[in-house]
Amino acid sequence: MVRSPEGEKAMLGNILGVLFDGIAYGSLLFIIAVGLSVTLGLMNFVNLAHGAFAMLGGYVSVMAMTKAGIPFLAALPLAFIAAAIVGVVLERTLYQRLYKASHLDQVLFSIGIVFMSIAGTTYFFGASQQPVQLPPYLQGQLHLPGLDIGTYRLFLICIVAVLTFALQYLLEKTRFGSQVRASVDNATAAAGLGINVNRVFALTFALGSGLAGLGGALGIDVLGLDPTFPLKYMVYFLLVVAVGGTGTIKGTLIASLILGVFDVAGKYFVPQIGGFVIYALMVVLLILFPAGLYGKKA
Amino acid sequence: MSAVTPSAAPPAAIAVNKLPDGRLRPLEIAFWLVPVVLFFVLPDYRVLGSQILITGLFALSLDLILGYAGIVSLGHAAFFGLGAYSAGLLAKHGIADPLIGLLVAALVSSLAGFVISFLVVRGNDLTRLIITLGIGLMLYEVANKAGEITGGVDGLSFTSGKLFGIWNFDIGGRTAFLYALAVVFILFLVARRLVDSPLGLSLRGIREGGKRMPAIGAPVLLRLRTIFTIAAGFAGVAGALLAQTTQFAGIDMLGFPRSAELMIMLVLGGTGRLYGGILGAAVFMIAQDYLSGIDPVYWEFWIGFFLVLIVLFAKGGILGGLETLRAWFGPRGSGARSGVRE
Numbered sequence: 001m002v003r004s005p006e007g008e009k010a011m012l013g014n015i016l017g018v019l020f021d022g023i024a025y026g027s028l029l030f031i032i033a034v035g036l037s038v039t040l041g042l043m044n045f046v047n048l049a050h051g052a053f054a055m056l057g058g059y060v061s062v063m064a065m066t067k068a069g070i071p072f073l074a075a076l077p078l079a080f081i082a083a084a085i086v087g088v089v090l091e092r093t094l095y096q097r098l099y100k101a102s103h104l105d106q107v108l109f110s111i112g113i114v115f116m117s118i119a120g121t122t123y124f125f126g127a128s129q130q131p132v133q134l135p136p137y138l139q140g141q142l143h144l145p146g147l148d149i150g151t152y153r154l155f156l157i158c159i160v161a162v163l164t165f166a167l168q169y170l171l172e173k174t175r176f177g178s179q180v181r182a183s184v185d186n187a188t189a190a191a192g193l194g195i196n197v198n199r200v201f202a203l204t205f206a207l208g209s210g211l212a213g214l215g216g217a218l219g220i221d222v223l224g225l226d227p228t229f230p231l232k233y234m235v236y237f238l239l240v241v242a243v244g245g246t247g248t249i250k251g252t253l254i255a256s257l258i259l260g261v262f263d264v265a266g267k268y269f270v271p272q273i274g275g276f277v278i279y280a281l282m283v284v285l286l287i288l289f290p291a292g293l294y295g296k297k298a
Numbered sequence: 299m300s301a302v303t304p305s306a307a308p309p310a311a312i313a314v315n316k317l318p319d320g321r322l323r324p325l326e327i328a329f330w331l332v333p334v335v336l337f338f339v340l341p342d343y344r345v346l347g348s349q350i351l352i353t354g355l356f357a358l359s360l361d362l363i364l365g366y367a368g369i370v371s372l373g374h375a376a377f378f379g380l381g382a383y384s385a386g387l388l389a390k391h392g393i394a395d396p397l398i399g400l401l402v403a404a405l406v407s408s409l410a411g412f413v414i415s416f417l418v419v420r421g422n423d424l425t426r427l428i429i430t431l432g433i434g435l436m437l438y439e440v441a442n443k444a445g446e447i448t449g450g451v452d453g454l455s456f457t458s459g460k461l462f463g464i465w466n467f468d469i470g471g472r473t474a475f476l477y478a479l480a481v482v483f484i485l486f487l488v489a490r491r492l493v494d495s496p497l498g499l500s501l502r503g504i505r506e507g508g509k510r511m512p513a514i515g516a517p518v519l520l521r522l523r524t525i526f527t528i529a530a531g532f533a534g535v536a537g538a539l540l541a542q543t544t545q546f547a548g549i550d551m552l553g554f555p556r557s558a559e560l561m562i563m564l565v566l567g568g569t570g571r572l573y574g575g576i577l578g579a580a581v582f583m584i585a586q587d588y589l590s591g592i593d594p595v596y597w598e599f600w601i602g603f604f605l606v607l608i609v610l611f612a613k614g615g616i617l618g619g620l621e622t623l624r625a626w627f628g629p630r631g632s633g634a635r636s637g638v639r640e
Contacts, residue, residue, distance in 0.1 A: 046424060097610060103423040104370050108565055109609040111558050115602030122595050231554070235431055242428045272443060279436040283417065286429060290421055 017148070018265050024153035026260020027160035028222055031215035032233075033240040034167065034252050035208020041184060041246035043099055043201055046106045049113035050212055050237055051230030055121065057083040057213025058225040062130045072135050076217050083213020088206040095205065096198070114230045121227040132220040152221055159218065163211075167249055180204055236263075239278070243285045244293055251294030258285075329573065333479055344471035348478040350583050352539045355482045357564045357575025358489055359532030364561070365570030366493055367525045368505035369418065372427050372557055373434025374533055376414075377407040379552030381534025383441065383448060386547035390456040396542050399458075400481065403538030404531045411530020412523070419522040431554065438552045453548035467543060474543035481539060482576075485532060490572060492528070501525055502570075562605055568617030577616055 036050040057079035064075040090113075098106050138155055141148045171177040182190040183200050191197045216225070223233065236259065244255030259278060266277025285293075322330075336347060356378055363369045381403035388399050417429050441448045448454055458467050467473050492498055500516045511518050541547040550556060559582070567578025589597050612619060 040424065046427065094606070094610070101609070103427075104364070104565075104569075105609045105613070107370055107372070107427065108561065108605055111561070112602040112605030112609065115598050115605070117602075119595050119599030119602065123599075235428070235435055238424075238428050238431065242424055246424070273439070275439050276436060276443075279432045279439070282428070282432050286421065286425055287417070290425060 018268050019261060020149050021153060022261030022264035023257055024150075024156045024260070025222060025264050026257035027156050028215055028219045029236055029240050029260055030160055030253050030256035031163060031218065032212045033237040033256060034249060035205075035211045036237050037241045037244060037246055037248070037252040038180075038204055038208050040241055041248070043205070045095065045099060046103050046110065047095070048107060048110040048234055048238070049117065049230065050110075050208075051233050052114055052117040053083045053087055053209040053212040054216030054219070054233075055117065055225065055227075055229040056086060057210075057216035058220050058229065059121065059125060059130065060213065061217035062132060062220065062225065065133065072133075072138070076214060079217035080210040080214040083216070084206040084210030087209025087212075088202055091202050091205040096201065099201075114234070117230055118227045125227070127227055130220065130225040132225070134221060156218060156222070164249065164253055171249065176200075176203070236278075239282050243282065243289070245289075245291060248294040254293060326573075330483060333475075337475055337479075341472075344475040346583065346587060348471050348474040348543055349540065350580050351475075351478040351482045351576075352536050352543070353560075353563065353579040353583060354576030355485060355539070356533055356536035357560055357567070357579050358486065358572060359529045359536060359575075360560055360564050361569060361572060361575045362489060362493070362529040362532065363526055364564065365574070366498060366505065367501045367522055369522065369526065370423055370427055371418075371430040372554070372561075373430035373432070374529075374560060375552055375554070375556035376430075376434040376437045377411055377530040377533035378537035378540075378556065379437060379441065379547075379549075380407045380410055381537030382541035382547040382551045383454065383537075384534070385538035386454045386456050386541045387447070389458055389542070390454065394456075394458060396458055396477070397462075399542055400535055400538050403534045407534025407537070408527050408531030411534075412527040414530070415523040415526035418526060419519050431557075434552065434554060434557055438549065438554075441549050441552055448547075448549070451549055453546055455546050458542045458545050467545065471543070478539055478543060481535065485535060486572070486576075489532070493572065497521060497524060559601075562601060564615075565608055566604070566615050568615035568619075571617045574615055574617045581616065 032051070032054045035053070036047060039045050039047050039050070060082040061072075061075040061079040064070040064078050065072060070078070094109075098109055101109075134152060138152045140151055142151055142154065169177075171180060179190070179195045179200050182193070182195055183197050187197050190200075216229070219225075223229070239259055240252060240255045243259065244251035244253070259281070262281050263275075263278045266273070267275070270277065333347060333351065337344065340347070356374075359377075360371065360374050363371060363374075384403040384406040385396075385399035388394075388402055393399070414429075414433055417433075418426050421429065442450055444450075460466050467477075493501075500511065500521050503514075503516065504511050504518055504521060537547075537551060540551070563578035563582040564575050565578070566582055567574030567576065586597065589600065608615060614621065
């Protein structure tokens with residue numbers, strides 16, 4: 001999963017390097033998956049199409065950079081806004097019809113969205129990997145004593161640290177956050193207290209989709225970007241949410257970091273079994289914590 | 299509540315107050331005569347026909363756990379692939395008799411299903427989704443990495459032995475079609491008996507009200523594990539059939555797209571009705587045969603599009619739609635959707 005060929009040789013030379021890479025990778029998973037965690041936790045909606053919003057963000061930023069010449073950092077908010085807008089439109093028109101539907105219906109519906117997004121993206125942009133040109137100040141390495149770290153990966157980790165605090169603040173300290181938490185705990189009672197639960201749902205969905213879009217744009221250099229993106233990483237996002245427990249930011253963050261580190265370590269130290277490590281880890285974690293690390297009761 | 303359903307009702311709609319008599323109804327006999335007639339009328343389509351029958355069996359196995367027990371699985375292709383590779387490896391290493399291959403495939407995949415069922419049944423829907431998805435991907439990785447045994451991405455080519463030591467698997471699909479039809483029909487009868495048995499009834503009870511079943515003394519987890527194991531065995535037989543008739547076991551037989559397509563076929567036909575899977579497989583694969591020739595990308599788009607439409611507007615798929623129609627035009631109280639309301 002970790003691309004960046006010139007970085008790999010030097011950086012993965014030791015365990016600290018793997019750890020650092022894993023944390024950077026996990027941070028990306030967190031940005032993308034936190035929205036899914038909220039959708040699942042708040043609205044109890046199994047949205048397998050979450051990766052499609054990440055892909056959308058990725059393509060928006062690539063197009064903004066290559067076609068419109070917008071710099072990388074300015075393209076990131078665009079990715080967020082585009083994914084959030086598409087998210088809220090889809091939520092109002094389609095998703096909200098299925099909040100009360102069975103999980104099977106939600107799964108089928110979102111797989112349908114995944115297939116359409118893959119076919120649509122292939123139609124418009126072709127099946128090949130999209131390149132990303134990082135600005136010079138984010139390329140290259142920082143040389144610390146005994147450890148070389150990639151500047152871009154450090155950048156990712158910093159963004160996630162800031163985002164985590166911002167999200168935590170938003171959910172714990174603001175009026176909107178209280179409304180979200182009230183709706184999570186009991187939508188009926190929250191509506192009875194005059195909270196516009198539908199609006200809270202729509203805004204939360206937009207926020208989650210937007211974050212996925214941002215993650216997709218940030219992740220092009222690490223995860224790659226091609227039309228099969230939503231399918232390829234679907235299991236990772238689901239894993240993060242299932243292992244972390246739905247609807248918790250802390251759980252999602254910790255699960256993302258654990259899975260990121262183990263995935264990178266597995267692929268680096270035992271490449272012959274590759275992706276196997278993360279699935280084995282998943283089985284173990286789900287046996288030990290059926291409702292996730294920080295899950296509310298299922 | 300419901301009156302005895304008319305004779306054309308699918309097995310799922312048999313009213314509770316009537317013991318299943320196991321006899322095929324006229325419409326069911328007509329249904330099974332269709333492939334027999336097509337065998338003679340359309341000899342050029344025997345290969346496609348055999349694949350439809352096999353995929354229908356595969357969809358039927360998913361129906362057992364999804365339609366009857368309510369377990370949403372995203373990795374059912376794991377068992378299909380296990381069966382395919384079991385039969386393939388067996389034939390490759392000297393034991394080429396197809397029937398022995400089927401038996402071994404059934405044993406291997408139901409054993410795997412039994413082990414995995416312990417993980418699957420205990421969680422909620424989300425955990426089940428991820429466990430089944432993860433196990434499917436895990437097996438895919440194994441088949442991919444164990445290239446010396448499975449042939450990796452190139453797949454495994456082998457030669458099937460003669461059926462009963464007499465009939466070769468010919469290029470026109472004559473043996474393949476009849477072999478598939480016979481096996482699928484026999485297993486269909488088994489499944490049909492199964493869903494009307496006390497096991498099948500208690501599964502429907504679990505699907506409709508998981509909390510009440512323990513209260514009346516039903517061993518919920520045991521029941522779910524049983525059906526999961528059986529369904530895995532069915533899927534393994536379907537995989538073995540496909541491998542034997544095409545003389546090839548490929549890594550895509552294990553992949554997620556196959557599990558997803560399978561689910562699409564099943565909901566297209568209608569879940570919880572036994573015939574839904576077979577009908578859905580037929581419609582899906584015939585459409586695929588026509589449309590994907592035009593452009594595979596469009597095909598994927600249309601699958602997604604129709605999936606969304608089915609979920610939003612056509613719950614119950616083709617058979618569900620037919621039942622609704624019959625309820626409109628049929629006599630009153632004929633038990634429309636009684637399969638759901640029992």
